[in-house]
Amino acid sequence: MPKSLDAFFDAWSETDPAGQLILLSKALSETASYADPRTDGVDGIEEIAAYVAQFAQMAPGAKAEVISSETRAGVTRATVRFSMPGGMEQLGQYFAETDHEGLLKRLVGFKGTGEA
Numbered sequence: 001m002p003k004s005l006d007a008f009f010d011a012w013s014e015t016d017p018a019g020q021l022i023l024l025s026k027a028l029s030e031t032a033s034y035a036d037p038r039t040d041g042v043d044g045i046e047e048i049a050a051y052v053a054q055f056a057q058m059a060p061g062a063k064a065e066v067i068s069s070e071t072r073a074g075v076t077r078a079t080v081r082f083s084m085p086g087g088m089e090q091l092g093q094y095f096a097e098t099d100h101e102g103l104l105k106r107l108v109g110f111k112g113t114g115e116a
Contacts, residue, residue, distance in 0.1 A: 004104045005066055005078055005096055011016035011052050021049050029103040036109035059087035079113055
């Protein structure tokens with residue numbers, strides 16, 4: 001699993017916007033794109049940072065962590081657990097592509113793990 005993927009989701013648990021931006025800058029390429037079920041997509045580190053900051057504001061104390069991943073043909077599939085302070089959890093499935101430096105250039109997330 002790319003280290004950038006861990007750094008990306010560590011940013012979701014960071015409450016300080018400056019700290020989030022530092023983590024995201026270590027994880028994302030300048031032209032990175034991100035999409036999940038709650039957004040049609042955001043592009044670039046600054047827009048992605050603003051989106052991640054919304055999560056931290058709306059769910060203070062929540063954690064996001066990669067619990068499993070595998071890489072094949074340059075694409076990483078990762079299962080991410082979002083844990084809320086009250087004990088509620090949700091899983092998401094993410095597909096990530098990295099650039100030649102190992103930074104995330106495209107990340108697309110889906111609710112759940114695809115199991116029926």
